[in-house]
Amino acid sequence: MIYSGTYTAIKADVPEFFMRKFIKLERIRANRESIQKKLNKKWLTCGIFTCVAAIAMIGSYRYISGIVKVSSNVNGKELPIYCVQTDEKKVALSFDAAWGNDDTQRILDILKEHNVHVTFFMTGGWVESYPDDVKAIYEAGHDLGNHSQNHKNMSQLSDEEKTQELMSVHEKVKELTGVKMQLFRPPYGDYDNAVVLNARENGYYPIQWDVDSLDWKDYGTDSILNTVLNHKALGNGSIILCHNGAKYTADALDALLDGLKEKGYQVVPISQLIYKENYHMDVTGRQIPDAK
Template identity: 45%
Template sequence: MKIWVINRRVILSILCIFILIGVTFVYLSDFGNMIIGVMNKDKVLPIYCVDTEEKKIAISFDAAWGDQYTNGILDILDKYNVKTTFFLVGFWVDKYPDMVKKIQDKGHEIGNHSSTHPHMSKLSVGQITQELNETGEKIEKITGVKPILFRPPFGDYNNRLIETAKKNGYYTIQWDVDSLDWKELGAQPVVDRVTRNVKKGSIVLFHNNAKYVLEYLPLVIERLQREGYEIVPISELIMKDDFYIDHTGMQRKNKKE
């Protein structure tokens, strides 16, 4: 009996060791793939921020899951005379067409945020094209303007996505300042995070349906304007041609030879 107990413990110990080795292998494989991806010189990057001497930044709102605070956001932007960029998902456009028109009429820029909000790096070229075109056509039908900016859902991208977006007339846009407003930690943490990390040429990520957006937005705008920043739509911040994107995702002007 005593031998059986020892054997069982040995077997359980061996099983635990194999499980630990397996988990470690998976973790290290994922981490290694991430490092390889970042260091890969052939990796194509979206625009995270812009190299500029002007004290200009852009703030943006991703809209996918609701409309509760959008009117309030537009009122705040009007109050501070600020124009921004809204990235809209196709099913949001379907549900709130009047709001899409209102955003446009208020002088804000509308970007494409896909049709169904998928992880687009997992899609084929045909599927990516469909996601872009469906939403682009819906936005153009309502506003009369074809969007030229695209933000991947979840910030998820690969070379195929960025290259396909470019072929369809889009600049792929990320952000270098994440407000983390979706964590619903309150207004002040968002204000502190954004104002602490913003710099010339930054692109800030907000969400139109974040719980505390109507509290933090005026505080952020007031602080940034007080510090001398001009807030502009993303298309007014980025370069449209003769540029390259460095390894950090910063868009830079090509140097003349």
């Protein structure tokens, strides 16, 4: 018994009543020490568990954040790129080439005079009809973009048909210029989750616009200039939509480029505006670079 030594040492000089009290107090003290040791062990275990859980939660948060940051999915909806978040005064000018070709060379000449490069989204039919112009666009240093083979509503097609629409014109342009296109604009701006995912699976960045010139409505030169230059969405990282076959686009182009320059914007091809990796999207389709 742990108290026998203490008891033997003092029992000759201390009355039995006090000895019993002393032994009782010693037992209480020992019990308290035992309980305290158990509590300390329990709290240590809880503390370790809490730390591990906290680390796991932090790790999960970083992992989940990583998934969100590399995804174009916003609230369950896959989004193409409408514009780009940037502090630089840059915008991208784009031309959809699906019909007509009367003004293409004139547009190229004006762009050359301003030392500006843009992006042309071409359908397969347009490429087949005007192969020399496809080469001229490429040789002038402009982006070549995919606008589908037949300008159909992509959301109404099967996955196999979507791929055919993309890759048919892809191969035609590659054969003519050697370029493997990476930018895709859905005809009519029509898309759903399947269209965006299919484009990505085929190596394309789906591209929309946040500034529509409305040149396709043929309202005239002034209408194009006012629509673009006074557009509420025009800002750093904007993507502007025009058409090479619209009636007044070539007439408005020189003044449009001057107007953008006066506002302090540098016009660049879409390939030089967008982020190729380490980005996420907001609900408006704005492409945002991940924090470093």
